[in-house]
Amino acid sequence: MSGRWLAGKVAAALLTFAFVLVFNFFLFRVMGDPTTQLARLPQATPEELQQLRHNYGLDKPLMGQFVDYVGDTGRLDLGLSQRSRQPVWSEIKDALPWTLLLVGTGTLLATVIGSWLGVVAATRRGKRTDDGLLGFSLFTYAAPEYWIGIILILVFAVWIPIFPSGLQVTPGVQFSGFFSNAWDVAKHLVLPATAMTLMLLGQYFLIMRSSMVDVLTEDFITVKRATGLPWERVVRRHAVPNALLPLVTLSAIQFGAVVGGAITIETIFSWPGLGELSFQAINDKDFPVLEGTFLVFSAGVILANLLADCLYFYLDPRVQSR
Amino acid sequence: MSGEQAGAAVEVLAQPEFGDEPGTVRELLLGTWRGRFGLAVVALFAFMALFGKAIAPYPPDASSLDVLAPPSIHHLLGTTESGADVLSQVLVGARVSIVVGLAAAAISAVLGSTVGLVGGYFGGWTDRGLDALENWFLVIPTLPLMIVLARLLNPSLTVLIAVIGLTSWAGTGRIVRAQVLTLRERAFVERARALGAGDGYIIRKHILPNTLPLIFANTVLIVAVAILSEAALSFLGLGDPTRISWGTMLENAFESGAPSAQAWWYVIPPGLCITVLVLAISILGYLFEEHVNPRLREHG
């Protein structure tokens, strides 16, 4: 039953998220006593600390605290940033669209370019093109993305200064309209999105290549060729579509890596997204923000996995008929 | 690349089309260009980790007035922002990367195989619980998790190792569990059980020996992931501040404005070392995996 299958997936995702909540709660409350983090008060008296604990509800029983925590999280009340004293959620809300933009562009480009190169390599298997592409993708796959980012800055922002290397938009400029604004953002997006694309590209290439190699040796392709269809047509219309399915699974697996990449790449390019926010929080020891970004990252990855499952379900008739 | 990705690439690189089906480990390592490449690179870096300090032309943190100087006859790879020799830092930095990689992978192997063995062998609620835990670790984004743990614990080498080890075992657990599930039903295990052997005995004598090669191959892959993780954490300022590693070198290079100074000699070497070493270890890992994983072998 397909409905049941879907419901199971959703339940599993919810369970995973519940686990994240429990983990987050204990990690930040038990491992680091928030009172010592919330205020550095070397001269604080025991009474003042008690008051502080009371204000944060830390004198309640643990279960009560947990219920409060879940309730607050549900209301998107993630506490106050220690650094700016503003609600963590408002900082996350400002940063989220920029991360989605960067991650979305990077993933999209990596999928399209990676799978295209994969097809090219698979159809020229063993030739020099194949070897070259294979070497290139293995290299980008093993290389740290922030290292590639620094090199991109060095080459395209300093040596040949053709792209901006910091922020998401030219500061202090009055744009004449939406498009000139979007254009400016696009220019700033080039280098970070390239770094993100290079980081993800290798995987898509490798999967698409091997998937194509498998498909090309299957019987129905041989049959198609035998009917006299041109080779290109066979590849385009029959082999590629059948080789695409593993990419869907891969994109889900990749989301964890994407999130890690967002942290380092945003940091390097001063891209004002969630990754940069969490880097800032690492430096400032701003635990509420760190906790909040971790929660959002986890929720994002869980959601992405669920979506990929649904997508797979939607695309692959074999799952549906199960 | 991260832990999540490693699994996907295994299947690609383990395709038999990359070379003929090798018979022995010796053939595996020396008989293919991939094996020779991987082995040579790993040997080179292992040499650096052992003797880097001794062969470094300068003490790695010896400062000089020659700051961010391009490569010259005195400094083959130029100097850092404090006038230290980049080559010496690269040589010395190998040790931290490799030590963290090996130690974290060892923790991960022990944890992963224990969880996988226990869950797979005993089944039932134990298995379900452990499986849920594995699932959770597989889904949760690894780098943010490591960051959170490392920040709460204050940076040091031990913390790095512990944090990376504790967050990267789930893949091993998953693979071991699958293997144990098939082994459990095999005839020789059934026979041993029928003869009255205890669980501990069966695990020790039958299950573990048949799972070890798989654990080993997977752990080699984890070493690569751990090296990348150490570099990323160090780059984000969560490394051991008292030690030089390739990650901290990249952090220092970035923080001190090496990109703006066009100090490519400071940026490229540490990153290239990470990349090449990770690539070589991954290739070896895939080769072992291919060699020991029955499922992949059937493929060919």
Next chain:
Amino acid sequence: MRLKRVWTVTGLLVATVALGVGVASAGGASGSKQGDSILKIGWAQNPSTINPYVGQDEEAFSIWAINWDLLVNFSPKDLSPTPGIAESWDISDDKKTVTFHLDPNAKWSDGQPITSEDVKYSLEVLGSKGALFTSYTDNITSIETPNADTVVIHTKRPDARIVGGLFIYILPKHVWGKVPVGDLTGSYKPELPLVGSGPFIVTDFEPNRITKMEKNPNFRGPEPKFDEIQFIRYGNQDAAERALQVGEVDMVPEVSAAGFARLGDQPNIETLRASSPAYTQMAFNSCSTKICPDAQYNPAIQDLAVRQATAYAVDRERINQIAARDTSFEAHGMLPSFYKSFYEVPADDYPYDPEKAKQILDDAGWQDNGDSPRTKGGQELKFNLYVRSESPYDIQAAKLVAEQAKAVGIEYDVQVVSTDKLYDLTVRKVNGKPAPDYDTFIWGWGGDPYDPSFLLSVLTTGEIGGSSDSYYSNPTYDRLFKQQAGSFDTAQRKGIIQRMVALTQHDLPYLVITYDPNLEAYRTDRVANVEPTCPEDSTGDAICDQTSYEPLLTIAPGSSSGESGGGGSGIAIAVVAVVVVGVGAFFVIRARRRRDSEPLELDE
């Protein structure tokens, strides 16, 4: 497998990304009026908050010092007292009462008059609850406001800080007074525009992005030449410096030592190495067993000969050249040269002289053991030297100290720890008594402009349990500290301060290594009329950051001001276009092919 669905899904993904661009750029769009001249300042970090009750960043001071006046401001010429909120002041004969006269026509930016009530409120409430403003009012007994234009301040003892050292911003009471103090010291978000008395007021503030300040219509002084100032956050120093290089910003008020030389070589960029009221010191654990019965340290550190030998062994200028790349200033005693009115090179200056260092140690009976540390009886000259992992300069300096001291037979074992850890080591307590756990460490202090009292106070006995981290205690020093604080006569005060410096140079609780600079850079094609100020000499500063807003009134837009930077954008546009067209074409071709294709078969 259904091909059509794949493309539907891909289309959806593209739409999502496009939507992302839309949402994100809509959020970021907030430019300024066309034709306005804007001074764009790039820096690594924005202030975390602009609420003076809780803000603690250097960057926050930069903003506050433009938005608000002090009761008495600092002159950018020589940092001496100059009219602020108060136009003039009278000092009583016993020097315990100061009467301030306010400008009756002065107005806040919102049109409300500036009155004595605002002063009283600020000194009393911000002066007692503000995180950074509490230490200035401890000597004040009462504040009277006989009328709207007069403020009378009474003090216990004569206190020179009342005029020229009362570093508390005067806030509008009608805005801040109505907010409960608990909120002000909590999560209160100041209303914008931030009502002020300075030449520019904050009109937009996003902690992780930008701070904008526009002209205050009711400013009392001459009209500034710029219409707006924008402080743009780049997240790291290097990015801000690159932005200056390509002309995206006009000025960077804090340049890294690495970037300083490089930027100085660029056409159109001028760099300034300004002195500042800050230094970096090596501190020695000087806590007596009476005060700290449970302190942890190698007692040999309290042998004066060892400290003096260390001072002779350390080449401070070399540390400046290597660790600070010659951007800092070699220190001569604990009073930075920034305090021109009080500064002089002390007699005991410890020039670099390793032979003399060895001689001192030999004379004191410390036996030379070649490469091993010197010994005497059971004692060994082996000490820990803590340093903060957050400061590369301090780490470098510590390594150099260790290297140089080793040459004379003293071993300093450099231990890099987090700021928190070092803080905990220095303030450690056992049974309620101070018990610092270190031999030596390297850290720094920053003082107030003009008035050196704060920097002098950290070595007083009274600060043990407070700011004192060396636990130095000398009754003569304490007595002189009180004397200088009550001296309104600059020459007399200088004499007293020099005696204090001489005492600490002899006793060496601190070996001050360098006076830290303020490195700045600006574009000469964007900013004109820059004259180094604060103080007005070769070590001056371009905008008198954090101290006086006066230079902002005279600097003017340069020849090519207002052009947005980001050179070579033409090529960038072309490349983006190619990528976009390429991806677009890919989809178009796909879509077309799909249309004329026959139904797909499944491989199952």
